[in-house]
Amino acid sequence: MFITRAAIVLLSMGAAAAAAPSQAETIQVSIDRLVYLPAEIEAKVGDEVEWINRDALVHTATVEGGADVLLPANKTGRLVLQEAGSFDYICRYHPNMKGRITVRP
Amino acid sequence: MTIKLTTAAAAIALLFSTGGALGNDKPTDPQIAHIAYTAGVLDVEAAKQAIATSKNKTVVEFAESMLRDHESVNKQALDLVKKLNVTPEDNDTSKSLSQAAEAKRQELAKLKGGEFDKAYIEHEVAYHKQVNGALETLLIPSAQNAELKSLLETGLKLFQGHQQHAEHVAAALK
Ligand SMILES: [Cu+2]
Numbered sequence: 001m002f003i004t005r006a007a008i009v010l011l012s013m014g015a016a017a018a019a020a021p022s023q024a025e026t027i028q029v030s031i032d033r034l035v036y037l038p039a040e041i042e043a044k045v046g047d048e049v050e051w052i053n054r055d056a057l058v059h060t061a062t063v064e065g066g067a068d069v070l071l072p073a074n075k076t077g078r079l080v081l082q083e084a085g086s087f088d089y090i091c092r093y094h095p096n097m098k099g100r101i102t103v104r105p
Numbered sequence: 106m107t108i109k110l111t112t113a114a115a116a117i118a119l120l121f122s123t124g125g126a127l128g129n130d131k132p133t134d135p136q137i138a139h140i141a142y143t144a145g146v147l148d149v150e151a152a153k154q155a156i157a158t159s160k161n162k163t164v165v166e167f168a169e170s171m172l173r174d175h176e177s178v179n180k181q182a183l184d185l186v187k188k189l190n191v192t193p194e195d196n197d198t199s200k201s202l203s204q205a206a207e208a209k210r211q212e213l214a215k216l217k218g219g220e221f222d223k224a225y226i227e228h229e230v231a232y233h234k235q236v237n238g239a240l241e242t243l244l245i246p247s248a249q250n251a252e253l254k255s256l257l258e259t260g261l262k263l264f265q266g267h268q269q270h271a272e273h274v275a276a277a278l279k
Contacts, residue, residue, distance in 0.1 A: 034262045056177045057263070058170070073177070093170045094266025095273060 036099035044104045059091045131247040139193035145175040147206040164222045233268035
């Protein structure tokens, strides 16, 4: 009984994965010596951006009037992209750091 | 204001280029390390004064980021000089930076509230501009060791970021 149920669950999970048109992706942006790399990325709604801060400095990824992701020294931070558009972002602490995310619907 | 700043940056260059004080056209790596380290320490001290004095959230947050960043970079600088077996060497530029910072500290100590905030942030803009000028025109071009040069270049990018951050805070205070 248990085995059967487990099999059904597994099967239905497989079906759901196959039915999804495209999986959400994680796009990585590294930060090295006060530079976002790559500085410009393209993504689609539902994707996630992961910033990997390799500096011994605290940075942020901040969209004016929007998202504000704190990126502690030598740590990562994430953001799920919820709306389409083109977003310029900066670091609040070092506004000469600049990046852009273009989000497709 | 602009003239004053240019003069301050030029003063650093002059200390070396005239050769009077050091008898040399360019600072040596041990002197450069000392100047860069001193510049960081002085800004950390200014930040501590601001954190103790200011009641403005934006100003305190700015000061906290100066404290954090300059301590982090100076730690990297210390690690590097240890690795390179370089002993930072005191010099007239470091001395004049320290004297100017002490005078500014006393001047700021007489101010309170919004007046303090404005004067502190304006000084931070001016100070970072001055140090950036020295890094660009004198310290980076003079550095012999590649790792020291690279750390100074990262330092320049960081200090330019601080200058812009200070400019944003200054604009918000108006
Ligand atoms: Cu930053």
